[in-house]
Amino acid sequence: MxxxxxxxxxxxxxxxxxxxxxxxxxxxxxxxxxxxxxxxxxxxxxxxxxxxxxxxxxxxxxxxxxxxxxxxxxxxxxxxxxxxxxxxxxxxxxxxxxxxxxxxxxxxxxxxxxxxxxVKPARKTAEPRDGSIFYGSSEVLEKTLSLAIKAAKSDAAILLLGESGVGKELFARTIHDHSARSEGPFVAVNMAAIPENLIESELFGFEKGAFTDAVESKIGKFEAAHGGTLFLDEIAEMPFHLQAKLLRVLQERIVHRLGSAAGTPVDVRIVAATNADIKRKMLDQEFREDLYYRIATIPILIPPLRERGDEIIPIAERSLEEVVARYGLEAKEFSQEAKEKLVAYHWPGNIRELIAVVERAAILSDDTAISCDDLFLDARF
The missing domain is CATH 3.40.50.2300 (Response regulator)
Structure with a gap:
């Protein structure tokens, strides 16, 4: 090795x-x-x-x-x-x-x-049998979903708040699917994953020759989402000096590609998300207050997984089915002790951490019944 x-x-x-x-x-x-x-x-x-x-x-x-x-x-x-x-x-x-x-x-x-x-070579798994993109349900989730679906009927900008891994993109897709724009595109952008010098060209596009490597014109995410929904994840990580340009596009509904004097009208619905304390960022002058009010017409707080205990086992079991199918493993299930351990754990990484734990346990477990030791939760934070 x-x-x-x-x-x-x-x-x-x-x-x-x-x-x-x-x-x-x-x-x-x-x-x-x-x-x-x-x-x-x-x-x-x-x-x-x-x-x-x-x-x-x-x-x-x-x-x-x-x-x-x-x-x-x-x-x-x-x-x-x-x-x-x-x-x-x-x-x-x-x-x-x-x-x-x-x-x-x-x-x-x-x-x-x-x-x-x-593991065997991964293969694509089927969509959930019931067509739902949420694997479990709880009273607090249903209450939050109800608010999101109600907000989806309008064209108001929505800001999704909550810890990392709580399922903000799933909520964004649900909002899109229940909106009048559901037949249009859903375009997701992770602002934290784009290098600072590329954010402007990724969002707004560029013309051929706009910079050294611009060998051909390219549309940006705003134009790609025309008629649909643009999901701006990790919006609070956007560099301060670029926030004014984003605000201008949201106000005027016109994008200017890099290297072009002409503007292109765009019709998009904005759903943004952050796990940061965005109000603290505004106080620290790291996030523009006028941009916040533009993207947060309807703020929705998504509760962490530790407050949605009824979802833990359904999510874990559905994730286990998918891992088994994806890697061609023998059928597995959680022991009763393992289930109790999953429910008792505090899940600082939320749903993303739960799915990662299930995948590792399924791969490393020697038996068809996944035990507490296979979860390896005692060594996690």
């Missing part, structure tokens, strides 16, 4: 290299930082072990740049709940806090190897 260790601390890097070098099954290569690793990683590597706090590019940015090409284990001496949740969102297999025993890391590596060898 070929492993890349990315660690800027020379003592930690050498210690891990020596410790893992004692295992014949591991072929270990080390890198001083993420940028160096990105230049040299190729398809021969099976696993990346990375620190979070590094100069130039931190571990979270590094994992995003890897884009799912490798199994990843994060190690850090500065663990925070936010970083753990972000790691889960990006598909990181394990999150270990320094100091840790070498045996703990070896166990994590072997879990990752076991997961990789167990």
């Amino acid at each position: 070929k492993i890349a260790i990315v660690e800027d601390d020379i003592n930690m890097r050498k210690s891990l290299e020596i410790a893992l070098g004692d295992y014949d099954e591991f072929d270990v290569k080390t890198f001083r930082n993420a940028k160096e690793a990105l230049k040299k990683l190729d398809e021969s590597y099976d696993l990346v072990i990375s620190d979070i706090t590094m100069p130039g590019m931190n571990g979270i940015e590094f994992v995003e740049a890897l884009d799912g090409r490798y199994e990843v284990i994060i190690i850090t001496g500065n663990a925070t709940l936010g970083r753990a949740i972000e790691s889960i969102r990006l598909g990181v297999r394990d999150f270990l806090t320094k100091p840790f025993e070498v045996e703990t890391l070896v166990e994590a590596i072997r879990r990752s190897q076991k997961a990789k060898t167990r």
Whole structure:
């Protein structure tokens, strides 16, 4: 198994290299930082072990740049709940806090190897049998959904608020599906995932020759969503200096592609979302107050999964069915003890974390009945 260790601390890097070098099954290569690793990683590597706090590019940015090409284990001496949740969102297999025993890391590596060898090539799964995009239901979810569907009937801008992983895009799609624009396109944009220098061209498009690499014209997300819904996820992460341009488009309903003096009328319904304290960002002058009132005609707060306990088992069971089908595994089910553990857990990463836990448990479980130990919840934040 070929492993890349990315660690800027020379003592930690050498210690891990020596410790893992004692295992014949591991072929270990080390890198001083993420940028160096990105230049040299190729398809021969099976696993990346990375620190979070590094100069130039931190571990979270590094994992995003890897884009799912490798199994990843994060190690850090500065663990925070936010970083753990972000790691889960990006598909990181394990999150270990320094100091840790070498045996703990070896166990994590072997879990990752076991997961990789167990799965068969993924295949597309069928849509939910009942046509619903929500896998479970609870009283608090139904109340929030009722508000969202009522708001969908108008053309008012909606701002979805809530923690990371609560299902904001599912709500946005539900709003679109219950609106008069349901036959039009639904275009989703994650503002936090677009490099700052590309946001303007992604949203508004560009003409051929507008900049060095503009070899042909391209429409932006606003034009792509014409007649439908534009979902602006992580809106609070939009750079402040670009917010005025977005506000102007929302007010005038006209976009100007980069490199063009002519404007193009657009007819879109805006649904935005954020997990940030957007009012605090306004007080700190990181988010424009006039833009907030433009996108938040109807604000809707989506409750976290810990307040929607009745949904946990239905979501877990439906996710388990999909994982089994996707990877061609034998049929599995949760033991009663595992179900109780799932319900009792606080789910800081919400639905996204639950789905990740189920996928890993399904792959690593040796039996048809998934046990508490297979969930590996005691080691999570």
